[in-house]
Structures are given as structure tokens and as C-alpha cells.
Amino acid sequence: MNVIALKKPYLLFGLLSLSGAACAESNWDFSGNIELESRYFVESPQFDAQDDQKFQNAVDSTLEFRWRNNDGNQRISIIPYLRWDAQDNERSLVDLQESYWALESNNLELLVGINTVFWGVTESVHLVDIINQTDSVADIDGEQKLGQAMINLAWQQDWGLLNVFVLPGFRERTFAGIEGRLRTPVAVDNDRANFESGADKNHVDFALRYSHYIGDFDIGISYFSGTSREARFTINENGTQLIPIYDQINQLGFDGQYTKDAWLWKLEAIVRQGHSDTFVAAIGGFEYTQYQIFDTNADLGYLLEYQYDDRDDEEPLSIADNDIFAGARLALNDPQDTSVLAGIVYDHESDEVFLNVEAETRIGDNYTITGRARFINNTDSSDALDSLSEDDYIEISIARYF
Amino acid sequence: MNINKSLLISLPLAIAALVSTATHAQTEQEKGFEIAARSDRTDLGFGDSKVEAKMVLRNAAGQETTRELRFNTLEKENEDVGDKSLVFFQTPRDVEGTALLSHAKILEPDDQWLYLPALKRVKRISSRNKSGPFVGSEFAFEDFTTTELNKFTYKYLREEPCGEFTCDVVEREPRYENSGYTKQISYIDQQDYQPRKLEFYDRRGDLLKVLSFGNYKKYDNGVWRAHTLNMENVQTNKKTDLIYEEYTFKTGLGNNDFVKGKLSRLR
Numbered sequence: 001m002n003v004i005a006l007k008k009p010y011l012l013f014g015l016l017s018l019s020g021a022a023c024a025e026s027n028w029d030f031s032g033n034i035e036l037e038s039r040y041f042v043e044s045p046q047f048d049a050q051d052d053q054k055f056q057n058a059v060d061s062t063l064e065f066r067w068r069n070n071d072g073n074q075r076i077s078i079i080p081y082l083r084w085d086a087q088d089n090e091r092s093l094v095d096l097q098e099s100y101w102a103l104e105s106n107n108l109e110l111l112v113g114i115n116t117v118f119w120g121v122t123e124s125v126h127l128v129d130i131i132n133q134t135d136s137v138a139d140i141d142g143e144q145k146l147g148q149a150m151i152n153l154a155w156q157q158d159w160g161l162l163n164v165f166v167l168p169g170f171r172e173r174t175f176a177g178i179e180g181r182l183r184t185p186v187a188v189d190n191d192r193a194n195f196e197s198g199a200d201k202n203h204v205d206f207a208l209r210y211s212h213y214i215g216d217f218d219i220g221i222s223y224f225s226g227t228s229r230e231a232r233f234t235i236n237e238n239g240t241q242l243i244p245i246y247d248q249i250n251q252l253g254f255d256g257q258y259t260k261d262a263w264l265w266k267l268e269a270i271v272r273q274g275h276s277d278t279f280v281a282a283i284g285g286f287e288y289t290q291y292q293i294f295d296t297n298a299d300l301g302y303l304l305e306y307q308y309d310d311r312d313d314e315e316p317l318s319i320a321d322n323d324i325f326a327g328a329r330l331a332l333n334d335p336q337d338t339s340v341l342a343g344i345v346y347d348h349e350s351d352e353v354f355l356n357v358e359a360e361t362r363i364g365d366n367y368t369i370t371g372r373a374r375f376i377n378n379t380d381s382s383d384a385l386d387s388l389s390e391d392d393y394i395e396i397s398i399a400r401y402f
Numbered sequence: 403m404n405i406n407k408s409l410l411i412s413l414p415l416a417i418a419a420l421v422s423t424a425t426h427a428q429t430e431q432e433k434g435f436e437i438a439a440r441s442d443r444t445d446l447g448f449g450d451s452k453v454e455a456k457m458v459l460r461n462a463a464g465q466e467t468t469r470e471l472r473f474n475t476l477e478k479e480n481e482d483v484g485d486k487s488l489v490f491f492q493t494p495r496d497v498e499g500t501a502l503l504s505h506a507k508i509l510e511p512d513d514q515w516l517y518l519p520a521l522k523r524v525k526r527i528s529s530r531n532k533s534g535p536f537v538g539s540e541f542a543f544e545d546f547t548t549t550e551l552n553k554f555t556y557k558y559l560r561e562e563p564c565g566e567f568t569c570d571v572v573e574r575e576p577r578y579e580n581s582g583y584t585k586q587i588s589y590i591d592q593q594d595y596q597p598r599k600l601e602f603y604d605r606r607g608d609l610l611k612v613l614s615f616g617n618y619k620k621y622d623n624g625v626w627r628a629h630t631l632n633m634e635n636v637q638t639n640k641k642t643d644l645i646y647e648e649y650t651f652k653t654g655l656g657n658n659d660f661v662k663g664k665l666s667r668l669r
Contacts, residue, residue: 031498033496075669077669102667104667106658107658117666118521118523143521154663156658156661156664161663211663213662218526218662257526259526259527261511261528262528262530262531263528264528289531291530291531292533292534297534299534333535333538334538337537337538362496365493365494365495366495399496401494401495401496
């Protein structure tokens with residue numbers, strides 16, 4: 001069980017923030033889903049300690065409890081997320097994606113509690129997005145996040161939206177256990193982490209974001225100061241496990257999108273100081289969509305992005321350095337919302353190739369079925385992705401919504 | 403976003419049209435515009451509205467899929483600026499929380515943002531996709547966003563009986579780019595000036611869809627709303643019914659309720 005996910009102060013912060021509102025009024029709304037997920041690994045594992053079953057099965061569930069007062073200016077959201085993995089204990093998790101109380105007044109909103117927020121515009125890498133820790137064992141695409149405790153003040157003006165975040169309490173990244181697939185050659189010790197800050201994980205982080213649009217341009221400028229969401233690693237005394245080290249960083253981010261006709265031009269860039277040397281990373285590209293191809297209702301989108309990162313070996317590892325992402329997205333626009341996304345990431349320095357296909361449709365009113373295939377090819381022992389090279393998998397998941 | 407809500411009439415243009423009738427024989431174009439503008443005018447000053455709706459999609463075999471949505475609309479009285487609207491999806495459950503924000507323009511492409519609740523991501527999207535199906539239905543995006551009077555040129559055709567009414571039949575052609583239609587033919591009754599039927603002709607000039615407006619109600623503010631919209635694709639035999647609940651007007655919605663930063667705060 002991944003106990004880091006439910007540390008007591010965290011839960012307390014989430015629940016305390018809710019006690020501010022009287023919940024007598026019965027405007028509660030409940031919804032959620034339960035999902036069965038089965039992965040089939042095409043090859044046997046690379047490392048001896050890894051479980052050699054080819055199937056990895058998991059169950060996860062999201063429960064959503066929402067409340068809004070009659071005036072509509074106060075709301076509460078409680079969204080627990082639970083995951084149980086049959087093979088890798090470190091993949092089992094109890095998390096609060098949301099657990100907050102929010103008060104709106106004219107153009108101001110105060111939110112206290114746990115929440116998940118997303119920043120950015122690109123598809124293949126999310127450089128600017130930094131508030132929430134990545135639940136990296138959920139999916140190697142890094143899009144699943146862990147809830148973050150915060151006090152968030154949002155101020156909407158004609159000239160844009162200003163968000164101020166005070167972020168008490170840090171979430172450690174999730175890593176696969178020693179028996180799990182999709183891990184580093186030496187497994188990460190999830191019970192031990194080192195912090196640059198003397199306050200360890202209790203360091204209070206701070207973030208600021210301004211976002212607006214002017215005509216066809218949408219822009220965001222963000223600043224973060226606090227504990228890095230990405231870890232460096234050191235090896236333990238007897239060389240059996242990796243220990244994450246979380247540095248204090250300052251990061252300035254920019255994201256922008258120019259939307260013209262069927263083209264979306266996208267750019268994200270960051271400057272980060274605090275690990276070792278200050279470094280720059282950027283991702284830019286486009287999304288172009290052909291609507292109603294071949295006289296059908298279907299749309300076909302083309303995605304191309306270039307990932308640049310000038311960090312060196314002293315900084316947390318990034319695989320998104322000098323890589324090209326090319327993808328295609330087919331949306332049938334049918335009543336079942338059927339869509340397929342296929343993408344390839346190619347590192348032109350190391351020749352590593354990461355292939356990803358995702359397809360999704362709805363069955364009836366309440367079920368969705370999703371297929372995923374992920375393949376990593378062409379790595380050699382010096383490459384970052386080499387420890388995943390035997391972990392090609394195909395996944396089917398079926399979700400029931402209620 | 404209400405297809406039955408015609409848009410704000412350009413007062414100068416309307417006056418010009420009226421004046422011109424006095425001075426010389428009215429052309430078919432002038433008469434067509436005048437009828438459309440008069441219909442549009444019945445909607446003036448509604449301010450803002452909220453309504454819940456159910457969308458029932460039926461394929462040729464009669465299989466049904468239902469979606470529940472909420473529409474919020476903010477009227478922009480300046481006729482050079484389009485209305486602002488928000489569509490919020492309640493079902494199917496897996497897309498609950500998805501929201502589409504539109505700032506309509508007259509001839510320029512609309513500004514649109516989509517909120518994806520699974521990622522909590524706001525994405526600016528291209529509004530070029532006018533003719534594409536709206537959430538798999540027989541309604542196209544443009545069927546919702548092109549109720550602005552000046553998005554079309556008009557031509558009066560004839561008058562004919564339509565149910566219990568007599569209707570003026572007016573042809574209109576899109577002035578904006580990327581429409582999936584070469585023309586539309588609207589049937590507007592002579593009593594309440596409300597659209598009763600709208601026929602859509604595809605890019606080849608063939609009849610594609612017929613939209614019937616029913617279950618009209620006049621609200622206290624004098625504004626008419628149809629509550630049942632039946633769209634039938636005559637080429638594929640697919641149908642979509644859009645069934646509205648009671649509208650509420652002047653609900654206190656303002657510009658700040660139609661900004662992209664609001665999309666993650668709707669639930």
C-alpha cells in the first residue's frame with residue numbers, strides 16, 4: 001500500500017477545509033466510476049526481481065461528491081481515488097484528487113483544500129504544469145496526478161485571470177515497486193526520500209499564474225517556487241534501491257497557443273533554477289485538423305511537436321530532450337464518441353522510439369472501453385528508456401460510470 | 403446557443419430596410435431581410451438565459467442515445483458582437499463536466515474553448531469546424547452558433563400555410579466561411595414571427611436536413627421560445643430531438659461567467 005498517499009496532516013487539511021461550510025442544505029451530487037484494467041506484457045521482464053506474470057490487473061475507482069449552496073457562491077468537492085493493483089503493491093493507492101471548499105464573490109474566488117489543476121497547451125509533454133505531483137505508476141504518459149493541498153485565490157479581471165497558490169505539504173512521486181514492471185533498473189525506495197529543504201516535505205511552496213487571451217492568442221505566464229516535483233536519485237548504502245532527492249527550485253514558465261483556421265500552434269517553455277545548473281526546456285509544435293474527411297462525420301488531426309531540454313546529468317532525468325513527437329487523432333464524432341490517438345516519439349540523438357496507440361468508445365450509456373498499446377524500441381544500455389525496453393504492453397480497460 | 407433564438411437585429415439596418423420600402427418598390431432581398439429582422443426583434447432584450455435540455459439521438463434503425471445538457475446564454479446587444487454561450491454536459495456520465503464556451507462573432511470565426519474534466523484542461527479549439535456534427539447529433543456546430551441575423555443574406559420566396567399559421571418563406575445564404583450549407587429555407591409565421599421550420603441544403607445543393615420547431619411558449623418578458631426541436635436528416639434518416647425545459651431569464655449571468663477561467667469551476 002502506498003502509504004505516502006494518505007498522510008494524516010494531508011487528510012486533516014482536506015477535511016478541515018470542509019468544516020467551514022455548513023452542509024445542512026441537501027444540494028449534494030454524487031457520481032463516479034469503477035474501472036477494471038488489464039495489461040498484457042508482450043515480453044518477459046528484464047530484471048530478476050520483477051514478477052514474471054504477463055498479465056497485470058488493477059481495479060480503480062473515482063468517487064465524486066459535490067455540493068453547492070443555494071446562492072451558488074459556495075461549493076464543496078470531495079473526490080477520492082482508489083487503485084488496487086494485483087501485482088505491484090506500490091501501484092495501489094488511496095488519494096484525494098479533490099477535497100476543498102470554495103467561495104466566490106464577484107470576480108474573486110478563494111479555494112481551500114486539496115485540488116488538481118492543469119496548466120499548458122502541448123500534447124506530448126507538459127512542461128509548464130507543476131502544481132500537482134505526477135502519479136507516474138498510473139500511466140507512463142504522466143497525465144494522472146495526485147491531489148495537492150492549497151490555498152488558491154483566483155482574481156478574474158478584464159485583463160485576464162490571476163491565480164495565487166500557497167501550497168503546504170508535498171506529495172512524493174509514485175514509483176513502481178521492485179516486483180513491478182515499468183521501473184528503473186534499480187527500484188526506487190518509496191518509503192525514503194531526501195529533501196533539500198530543512199522542512200523536508202513540509203516546505204510551503206508558492207505559485208503564481210496569469211492567463212488571458214487576446215484575439216487568436218491564448219497565453220499563460222507562471223512562476224513556481226518550492227519543492228521540485230521531479231526527483232534526482234542517489235543509490236542507497238548497499239546498492240539495492242534508489243532514493244529520491246527533491247530539490248528546492250524556482251521555475252518560470254510560459255505557454256501560448258495561436259489558433260487560426262484549422263491550425264493550433266503551441267509553445268511551452270520553462271527556465272528552472274535550483275538543482276545544479278539553471279536550465280531551459282521548451283516544446284513547440286502544431287495540431288492541424290481535417291474536418292469531415294472523405295465526406296464522413298470523422299475528423300482527422302495531425303500533431304507534431306519538438307521537445308527540447310538542455311538539462312544535464314546533475315538534474316532530474318528527462319526523456320524529452322531533442323525528441324520529435326508525431327501523432328494522429330481520429331474522432332468519428334459518432335454517438336459513442338469513438339476516437340483513436342496514435343503517436344510516436346523519436347529521440348534523434350539516441351534513436352529510441354516510443355510508440356503509443358489509444359482507442360476509446362462508449363458502450364450503452366454508462367460503459368466505456370479503452371485500449372492502449374505502448375511499445376519502446378531501439379534502445380541500448382546507455383539510453384534512458386532501456387530499463388523499459390522489455391515492458392511493451394497492451395492494455396484493455398472497461399469503466400462503468402454512475 | 404439557442405437555435406430558436408434569433409439574434410439581435412441591427413437597428414440601423416432595419417430602419418434602412420423600412421425606409422427603403424417607403425421610397426421604392428421593395429425587392430425580394432429587402433423583404434426577406436425585413437421578415438428575418440422582425441422575427442429577430444422579438445428576441446431583443448432577453449438579457450441572459452439558462453435552460454436545461456435533453457438531446458435524443460436516433461439512428462436509422464431507431465436506436466436511441468440520450469444526452470443531457472445545460473445552456474447558458476448572455477445577450478450582446480451590440481449587433482457587431484455575437485452572444486456568449488456555454489454548453490455544459492451532464493450525461494453521458496463519462497463526459498459529465500465537459501463544457502464548451504463560445505464567443506460568437508458575426509462574420510469572423512467564433513472564439514471557442516473546450517473544458518476536458520478528466521485532465522482538468524481548458525483547450526482553445528478551432529471554430530473552423532462549422533459543419534461538423536455537434537456531439538454526434540444531426541445538429542451541426544453552425545446550427546447553434548449562427549442565429550445572428552447578419553450572418554446571412556436573405557431572399558423572400560412566398561407565403562404558404564404552415565400548420566395552424568400562415569408562414570413567410572425566406573431563403574437565406576450563409577455569409578460566413580466554411581458553412582456546410584449552400585442555403586437554408588426558413589418558414590416564419592405571420593402571427594408571432596417565430597420560425598416554424600428550417601430546411602438545410604448541402605454543398606451539392608440537395609436537401610439535407612429539416613428542422614421543425616414546436617411547443618412554443620411566450621415568457622413573461624415577451625420572448626418566445628420553442629421547447630421541442632426535431633432535426634431530421636433526410637439523406638440518412640437519422641434524427642435528433644432537442645427538448646428544452648423551462649427557460650429562466652435575467653439570472654444574473656455576466657461577462658465573468660463566460661470566460662475560460664470559469665470552465666473549471668462550473669461543478
